[in-house]
Amino acid sequence: MRTDSHRTASPQGPRKASPQTIVIWTLVALVGATGWSVLALSRGEDVSAAWMVAAALGSYAIAYRFYAKFIAYKVLKVDKTRATPAERLNNGIDFHPTDRRVLLGHHFAAIAGAGPLVGPVLAAQMGYLPGTIWIIVGVIFAGAVQDMVVLFFSTRRDGRSLGQMAREEIGPFGGAAALLAAFAIMIILLGVLALVIVNALAESPWGTFSIAMTIPIALLMGFYLRVLRPGRVAEVSLIGVALLLLALVAGRWVAESSWADTFTLAPSTLVIWLVAYGFIASILPVWMLLAPRDYLSTFMKIGTIGLLAIGVVVALPTLKMDAVTDFAGRGDGPVFAGSLFPFVFITIACGALSGFHSLISSGTTPKMIQKETQVRMIGYGSMLMESSVAVMALVAASIIDPGLYFAMNAPAGVIGDSVQSASQVVGSWGYQISPADLAAAAQNVEESSLLSRTGGAPTLAIGISDIFSEVTGDSLRAFWYHFAIMFEALFILTALDAGTRVGRFMLQDTLGNLYKPFKNVSWKPGLVITSGIVCGLWGYFLWVGVHEPLGGINQLFPIFGISNQLLAAVALAVCTTLLVKSGRLKWAWITGIPLAWDATVTLTASWQKVFSSDPRVGFFKQRSVYQDGIDRGEVLAPAKNMDDMHTIVTNSTVDGVLSAVLALLIVVVIVDATRVCIRHVRRPALSTLSEAPYVESKIVAPAGLIPTKAEKEEARDAVGASPGS
Amino acid sequence: MRLALHRAVRGVRWYVREFTDESAYDRYVAHVRKDHPDAAVPSRREFERMRTDRQEKDPRQGFRCC
Numbered sequence: 001m002r003t004d005s006h007r008t009a010s011p012q013g014p015r016k017a018s019p020q021t022i023v024i025w026t027l028v029a030l031v032g033a034t035g036w037s038v039l040a041l042s043r044g045e046d047v048s049a050a051w052m053v054a055a056a057l058g059s060y061a062i063a064y065r066f067y068a069k070f071i072a073y074k075v076l077k078v079d080k081t082r083a084t085p086a087e088r089l090n091n092g093i094d095f096h097p098t099d100r101r102v103l104l105g106h107h108f109a110a111i112a113g114a115g116p117l118v119g120p121v122l123a124a125q126m127g128y129l130p131g132t133i134w135i136i137v138g139v140i141f142a143g144a145v146q147d148m149v150v151l152f153f154s155t156r157r158d159g160r161s162l163g164q165m166a167r168e169e170i171g172p173f174g175g176a177a178a179l180l181a182a183f184a185i186m187i188i189l190l191g192v193l194a195l196v197i198v199n200a201l202a203e204s205p206w207g208t209f210s211i212a213m214t215i216p217i218a219l220l221m222g223f224y225l226r227v228l229r230p231g232r233v234a235e236v237s238l239i240g241v242a243l244l245l246l247a248l249v250a251g252r253w254v255a256e257s258s259w260a261d262t263f264t265l266a267p268s269t270l271v272i273w274l275v276a277y278g279f280i281a282s283i284l285p286v287w288m289l290l291a292p293r294d295y296l297s298t299f300m301k302i303g304t305i306g307l308l309a310i311g312v313v314v315a316l317p318t319l320k321m322d323a324v325t326d327f328a329g330r331g332d333g334p335v336f337a338g339s340l341f342p343f344v345f346i347t348i349a350c351g352a353l354s355g356f357h358s359l360i361s362s363g364t365t366p367k368m369i370q371k372e373t374q375v376r377m378i379g380y381g382s383m384l385m386e387s388s389v390a391v392m393a394l395v396a397a398s399i400i401d402p403g404l405y406f407a408m409n410a411p412a413g414v415i416g417d418s419v420q421s422a423s424q425v426v427g428s429w430g431y432q433i434s435p436a437d438l439a440a441a442a443q444n445v446e447e448s449s450l451l452s453r454t455g456g457a458p459t460l461a462i463g464i465s466d467i468f469s470e471v472t473g474d475s476l477r478a479f480w481y482h483f484a485i486m487f488e489a490l491f492i493l494t495a496l497d498a499g500t501r502v503g504r505f506m507l508q509d510t511l512g513n514l515y516k517p518f519k520n521v522s523w524k525p526g527l528v529i530t531s532g533i534v535c536g537l538w539g540y541f542l543w544v545g546v547h548e549p550l551g552g553i554n555q556l557f558p559i560f561g562i563s564n565q566l567l568a569a570v571a572l573a574v575c576t577t578l579l580v581k582s583g584r585l586k587w588a589w590i591t592g593i594p595l596a597w598d599a600t601v602t603l604t605a606s607w608q609k610v611f612s613s614d615p616r617v618g619f620f621k622q623r624s625v626y627q628d629g630i631d632r633g634e635v636l637a638p639a640k641n642m643d644d645m646h647t648i649v650t651n652s653t654v655d656g657v658l659s660a661v662l663a664l665l666i667v668v669v670i671v672d673a674t675r676v677c678i679r680h681v682r683r684p685a686l687s688t689l690s691e692a693p694y695v696e697s698k699i700v701a702p703a704g705l706i707p708t709k710a711e712k713e714e715a716r717d718a719v720g721a722s723p724g725s
Numbered sequence: 726m727r728l729a730l731h732r733a734v735r736g737v738r739w740y741v742r743e744f745t746d747e748s749a750y751d752r753y754v755a756h757v758r759k760d761h762p763d764a765a766v767p768s769r770r771e772f773e774r775m776r777t778d779r780q781e782k783d784p785r786q787g788f789r790c791c
Contacts (some may be wrong), residue, residue: 092756093776094786102743110789156739161785189771230773234747238733286784287777294789363785519784623774 032058062138066212068380075587078372083697098368118456120394123291126328128398136340138352140389142594148379154362174672181665185563191541199455206251213247223290275539282500297491315470321398334410335618342605346561351390355567373703396463403433411551412452412639445481454553503534573673606663619656645653
């Protein structure tokens with residue numbers, strides 16, 4: 001194996017910055033600093049979202065230019081002469097060198113989902129400032145670093161997955177713990193995402209109809225691609241998006257017609273529909289439903305995020321939420337319980353640091369990257385884009401009336417189910433909104449009620465419809481609201497299908513060790529059994545979430561956040577181990593510090609969820625409070641009867657045990673990784689590094705989005721440069 | 726002016742074809758012709774079937790996040 005010390009350092013060799021560069025970067029720094037100052041210093045007056053955008057973009061630019069470049073060239077020592085797996089193992093299908101701009105699109109579309117949209121909305125309960133700070137600082141020092149470093153190491157290992165890297169580099173024990181944690185996390189993720197959908201679609205004939213229509217549309221697209229014109233994705237996607245918009249418009253007609261009742265579904269009915277959908281979709285062939293759905297949701301995702309970015313910049317709305325609310329210190333917020341540390345970090349999750357991204361950064365993307373030097377643009381750059389999506393979601397949640405925000409996000413058990421009681425309870429928290437205004441807000445978007453529409457999606461949709469109708473006029477407000485709901489529901493449904501398949505795959509692989517036929521992934525009985533188990537598991541959490549007297553999102557979202565952040569801890573532990581083992585000990589802090597922070601936050605949150613003596617936070621305390629109530633024969637609010645009391649006791653027990661088990665698994669991974677690192681430092685000869693050997697690259701391609709002068713000259717001299725550049 | 730417009734349209738078309746993977750077949754054919762000149766080139770229909778079958782076998786390919 002060759003080392004690469006003689007071919008590294010900065011790409012153009014030592015050079016001095018030109019006066020022009022210095023002026024530009026000073027200006028960028030000033031823009032960012034001004035944004036931060038205004039956000040931090042203004043209290044009680046109206047702050048424009050422009051400052052949030054300025055703080056974010058200024059900080060991203062500086063982080064990308066300086067910190068990401070430093071990590072890429074000084075720490076990882078990316079090597080443009082080293083062939084990537086895409087070049088070495090090119091099979092024309094999953095391994096093939098892909099143009100960096102195309103891969104950026106692919107990677108971003110793969111990592112962006114409902115998470116960064118929902119988390120910041122819920123975190124807005126503590127005010128916009130804590131969320132903004134963590135989304136921006138977190139992405140710069142933790143999230144984007146994780147994505148880039150995982151991408152780099154997986155690229156050096158022929159695109160190995162995170163689980164494989166954990167097994168090979170840490171050991172079978174840590175690897176098994178990581179795999180088990182990944183499975184549990186997948187189940188929780190699917191349960192919570194499905195819960196978000198149910199809360200958005202319940203009692204909403206318009207939303208339910210348009211989402212239901214996506215199934216026949218996807219089937220039609222699948223048929224078109226399979227039978228009529230194979231592979232013509234662009235044209236079929238255009239047809240699909242047009243039909244989708246038609247379904248959206250038709251949703252209003254249905255909601256106003258006599259069919260409305262058919263599509264007005266109670267939450268528990270929707271649960272059954274969703275689980276049935278998840279099960280059937282995951283056993284159907286990929287071409288029929290999953291693949292076309294995926295095209296649709298990708299188009300909608302990119303389109304809507306683009307529109308939202310334009311909307312925020314054009315409308316530059318004013319933030320109405322407080323910078324920091326009283327709930328931040330007291331920890332008794334209605335949206336989720338617990339104080340700012342650690343729960344704001346847990347709730348924001350994906351927009352700042354997401355463990356799930358490490359599954360994309362290892363596995364899919366490394367098989368397509370053209371040049372090692374592009375990990376900065378693809379890994380770090382995409383994550384900055386995702387973080388900006390989270391900032392937009394936070395803007396959307398902070399521009400709506402705080403009274404409406406709390407009425408939408410507090411569980412029904414807390415605010416009651418009439419606008420009068422909601423107005424009164426929300427008023428007692430210091431946010432005034434009249435019953436008439438609450439009713440009018442629902443009427444404006446043609447929904448029967450907006451009370452307790454928890455989960456973040458409806459709140460985000462209200463924010464988006466506010467921003468968009470500022471540009472297009474008020475008449476389209478209801479349309480934009482349902483457009484936003486459809487956009488989220490669409491990719492959550494796709495995630496349910498895809499996630500069930502991945503969970504099933506893990507299960508088939510494991511069960512295959514006990515009973516051989518399971519290993520054959522196309523063995524029908526095995527397929528049906530494992531799909532059924534996976535759907536049953538997430539379906540259980542969904543059912544529990546919908547029937548939870550204390551509020552499903554309130555109870556389950558923290559577990560979702562914790563599990564995602566725990567997966568990030570696994571990824572960061574793998575990265576740190578690899579940095580140490582590959583002779584980069586002095587740079588191990590690059591991922592080591594984010595790991596320490598993430599582990600502290602997440603394990604503190606797990607600890608509080610398990611052991612806190614505050615019944616709103618600690619699951620076992622909650623359990624004992626309600627169990628004592630049952631023993632005394634007393635019904636405690638928000639439970640309405642003894643059945644509710646028993647439900648709470650059961651759920652709190654399950655949630656508490658789950659939190660404890662997840663935390664234990666991650667502690668095992670971190671301890672095992674630490675053991676490997678210490679062993680390596682003491683006796684380096686004992687450790688092995690499974691890096692693919694050096695092969696010289698024949699491809700010439702730029703590292704960044706815009707080629708530098710030197711790269712252009714290089715490309716001119718080379719043959720076979722990528723088309724279109 | 727017309728030249729610039731023409732280039733822009735071509736650029737967009739190229740990006741859309743690449744991003745949607747509509748160009749996957751052409752790429753595969755080029756790959757087979759170049760690296761395995763003796764192998765038979767599948768039809769587009771066969772190729773697209775093979776691609777979805779692969780995804781069926783390992784659903785982790787092309788997985789998307791929360």
